[in-house]
Amino acid sequence: MSPNEAVAKPKKNSKFRLFFRLKRRYLAIPYAIFLLLFVVLPMLMIFWYAFTDKAGNPSGEAAVAFFTTPSKWSVLLVSLFLGVQTTLICLLLGYPAAYILANKKLNRNGVLVVLFVMPMWINFVIRTGATRDLLDWIGLSGGKYPWAATLIGMVYNYLPFTILPLYTTMLKLDRSQMEAASDLGANPVQVFFKNVLPQTLPGIVSASEMVFMPVMSSYVISDTLSEGKITLFGNSIYLNFTNSQWNSGSFMAVVMLVIIAITMLITRKFDRGDATARRGGGLW
Amino acid sequence: MNWLLPWLTLSLLTAGTGASAAYQGVDAAVQKAEYPSITLRIYNSEDYIANGDEGSRNLVEEFKAKVLAEDHVNLTVSYSTFDTNEIMLSNYETGAQSYDLICTSDYMVERMMARDMLVPFATGDARKTLYAHGYEGWEEDTYEAYGSPFLKSLYHGIKVAGSDGVAHEVNDYMRGYMWGTLGIMYNPGFSVYADRGLTPDQVKFDMTDYASLWDKKYEGTFQIKDSMRDSYAIALLYAYREDFSKLLDAYQNGRLSETDYNHQINVLFNNICHVDEFNEVATSLGATSPVTDGEIIDTIQDALSTLMGNSYGLEVDSGKTDIQTGNRTGIDMAWSGDAVYAIDSAEEYGTNLYYSVPTIGANIWLDAWVIPSSVQTQEYAQKFIDFLSTPEIAAANMDYIGYTSAVAGDSILEQAREWYDVRMPILYQYDEEAGDFVWNDDDELVRNEAYASLSDDEFNALLRTGKGTIDGETYDSWDDYSEKNDLGWTAVNLSYFFNDSLNEFQNNVDTVFYTDEYESITIDDKTITAGRAFYAQYPPQEIVPSLMVMEDYGEDNQYVLKMWENVKSGSVPTAVIVILIVEAVIILAVVIFFAVQHGISKGLRKKRRAERNS
Structure with missing residues (x-):
């Protein structure tokens, strides 16, 4: 494109463009206000409360209390544990499922995808209530098996979040590469590990992110399905806030932010340049 | 408190737009332009007052009507609700909203007193002075008269000191609601x-x-x-x-x-x-x-x-x-x-x-009303409590909420008797279909036909003693009736709650209930x-x-x-720790493996490129 062309084109209707541009900028204002009010400001407040004491003076009281209280550590460990398990199980279940869904021969018109995503259309609190009854009915009630019930509930709730990004990556799988690999003598196992897995890595990464973080902070599912016997980080923060322990509650929220930041940093290592295009970006 | 679904918020919305008009015995308060306007801000748990739903009375509207009629004041009630006491406190603490009247639990009353958040209720002459818009029609301090003496004595002597170190009686700062x-x-x-x-x-x-x-x-x-x-x-x-x-x-x-x-x-x-x-x-x-x-x-x-x-x-x-x-x-x-x-x-x-x-x-447990220090109209906050603590109103409220009112008095006793006393369906007409007793135009229970001819005194004597003819048989007492008919009744005396709050009924005698429970x-x-x-x-x-x-x-x-x-x-199960460690090791190993492999192939590529270029 020559530089002349580039300048000439907007000149034709420059008044309109100018007006339109201005207007476009204005369109961002509502969101900017929203961002400031509901994202930046609360974040600042969390940090403010986390590093001050009851009187509002700067203090590391909450931090010291957090690191010296075993119960907070055990809550953190349990949250991490459930987060990792749920992610792994979701990947194990979701990966083959996504592969099947992405296979045009097996899933001709995409009805199966809808079936997998359908539970997400129902509010998850209601769904969890139903899961509780269902588990009780098959003899796996949270009263007897709090860990199993919670894990099942978590996997059930977050499986669609694993399948969708995996599905979108697998739709774009370069099948000619796989064929080339087997033509060149790779056995199916080698094709999978050397070709399919690296190709779908961005999907795996975004699927893990979408499961691990929400599970860590969720509390309705664990509360309902473990019959209150498993306390996650989210419950603990809530308990602190409702008892006017703003500082320790906020510090726990900061800890949570740090953990999420770390996982983001790690997973970004695995992301490729075009990863955003491959992810199920429409979800978040 | 939260078992009747959040109808309240809904009905308030409709009441606000004037769409709902199911008041019993009260015309919607038509405000008059020449009267002064005052707003009363109430903060209560969800669904914790009779609001006109399910055939109940709308107490807020009735109160507004009474204020209009007695004081010639256009009262607007701004009514908000909360989930838990703790949420109420933090909402109030952050100062986003201020109120004239809050309903909360006993321990929270103490906590708020300790933080200088409350003002005491005015009594006696101070109360008379406070009621500047009209004392007529509000002479009786109804909670003083009908609030259960039992609950008052239970909290008597519990004192809380504010930041000035002076301890005050909790009873002076709260008015019981439900317990x-x-x-x-x-x-x-x-x-x-x-x-x-x-x-x-x-x-x-x-x-x-x-x-x-x-x-x-x-x-x-x-x-x-x-x-x-x-x-x-x-x-x-x-x-x-x-x-x-x-x-x-x-x-x-x-x-x-x-x-x-x-x-x-x-x-x-x-x-x-x-x-x-x-x-x-x-x-x-x-x-x-x-x-x-x-x-x-x-x-x-x-x-x-x-x-x-x-x-x-x-x-x-x-x-x-x-x-x-x-x-x-x-x-x-x-x-x-x-x-x-x-x-x-x-x-x-x-x-x-x-x-x-x-x-x-x-x-x-006791839920009680308190006046926060942000109060703007203590007069109408207290008048609302006077209104709610009138036994007749408290009974209507109790009928809707289903909890036990902290107010005693004749109407509450009657309400409890209708609910639980097994003698009632024998003596009064009961409509099985409606699931309620039959009332006459004067709002009195209708007696069963067999006792219609008795004089009031005779009927009351029968109710109290059970001595007389019941269902065609003669009995000495209700115990006798229960025994002969093999009913397994027990006499329960609720004098501890009702004594000294009754006008028409008699202490110790009318407080006796018979139950088969x-x-x-x-x-x-x-x-x-x-x-x-x-x-x-x-x-x-x-x-x-x-x-x-x-x-x-x-x-x-x-x-x-x-x-x-x-x-x-709790304590973290060992299995959890073991599994976490094993997984961490595996994940780390995989990551290192790939990183090393990546490094090796990168190195090889570099080498190849170097060879090609040379």
Whole structure:
């Protein structure tokens, strides 16, 4: 494109463009206000409360209390544990499922995808209530098996979040590469590990992110399905806030932010340049 | 409080737009331009006042109409609701909104007093001065006259000091609204108990003892409250049950007066970290080694951890529904108000629920109105309380909410009698279809035809004594009637609650109820009373001296919170740690493997490129 062309084109209707541009900028204002009010400001407040004491003076009281209280550590460990398990199980279940869904021969018109995503259309609190009854009915009630019930509930709730990004990556799988690999003598196992897995890595990464973080902070599912016997980080923060322990509650929220930041940093290592295009970006 | 669905907010919305007009006996208050306008801002729990739904009266509208008629003031009521006391406090603390009147629980009243958040109610002459817009029609301090003397005496002597260090009586800062006990709701017919060889009578007997919840025979069948204060209360009563029963014994044998007994159990109940008073009582009971600081809270933590392990789980709201179907749980720690509701609605499932307050004592709860210091119209805040505490209004409110009103008086007594007294359907016409008694135009109950010819005095005498002709047979007394017809009635005297608040009715005589809900069960020479909704609504006289007020923990709240966090987080199972470590190692190994491989191939590529270029 020559530089002349580039300048000439907007000149034709420059008044309109100018007006339109201005207007476009204005369109961002509502969101900017929203961002400031509901994202930046609360974040600042969390940090403010986390590093001050009851009187509002700067203090590391909450931090010291957090690191010296075993119960907070055990809550953190349990949250991490459930987060990792749920992610792994979701990947194990979701990966083959996504592969099947992405296979045009097996899933001709995409009805199966809808079936997998359908539970997400129902509010998850209601769904969890139903899961509780269902588990009780098959003899796996949270009263007897709090860990199993919670894990099942978590996997059930977050499986669609694993399948969708995996599905979108697998739709774009370069099948000619796989064929080339087997033509060149790779056995199916080698094709999978050397070709399919690296190709779908961005999907795996975004699927893990979408499961691990929400599970860590969720509390309705664990509360309902473990019959209150498993306390996650989210419950603990809530308990602190409702008892006017703003500082320790906020510090726990900061800890949570740090953990999420770390996982983001790690997973970004695995992301490729075009990863955003491959992810199920429409979800978040 | 939250069991009737959030109709309230909905109806308020419609009332605000003038779409709803289901007031009973009141025309919608038509505001007049020449009158001054005042706004009263009320903050209450959700669905905690009669609002015109389900045929109830709309008390806020009635109050507005009364203000308009008496004071010539256009009153606007801005009514907001909250979920829990803690949320209310933090909303109020952050100062986003201010109010003239808040309804909250007893311990929160104390907490707010300690933080200088409340102003006292004006009484006597100060009250007269306060009512600048009109004293006529508001002369009677209705809570003073009809608020239950029992509840007032229970809180008498509880003082809280504000930041100036001067202690004030809690009673001067609050006006009771609804009250009840924290007890055990249970289903003696729960199938698991039959499987474990527990007869219904055995279950009923066991439920008068907190220790049963720690017993393996009830393992996995009960839910406890996911609420710090309530769980703390039952664990404390369990952990120190020997001390409590020694005191009960001393009281029953006349060695302790009722006042002393109630004072001493309250000392045991309310000393978390300051053990001196606790030890004084404990030593008098023969304790050899005094407890040390922090020991009580550790003991309670252990007790609660064991309790949690033995339970089906913790619940906030689901417990009262879980027990109704009769196949998930058999026991639920419940507030009496919720229990009344659950017992009633469980009958649809064919489940017969019972409610018990263990004999060594229980925690009492009271929801009360307070005036926050942000008040702008204390006059109308207090006038609203005067209005709500009128027995007739309080009865209408109680009929809608289903909890027990803190107000006594004739109308409340009548309301309770209609609900629970088994003599009523015999003497008065009862409409089975409507599920209610038949009323005449003067709003009086219609007598059964057989007694229509009796004079009022004769009829009242029959009601009181049961002496006369009932259903064509002659009886000496109601006991005689019950016995001859094999009805198993029990006479229950609620004089502790109603005495000294009655005008038409007679103390001690008209406060007697007859119920068929009480069961007397004797095992090992010990006799207990099992009861149901009536028991939950008004605890029987015999357990009343054992009811305790759990005060706000004040500064000690942080220790209790820490204890509760420890209980809830429990100890991490070893398996969890092992699995986490194994997984971390595997993930790390995979990452390193790929990184190394990546590095090797990168190195090779570099090498190749270098070779090609050279």
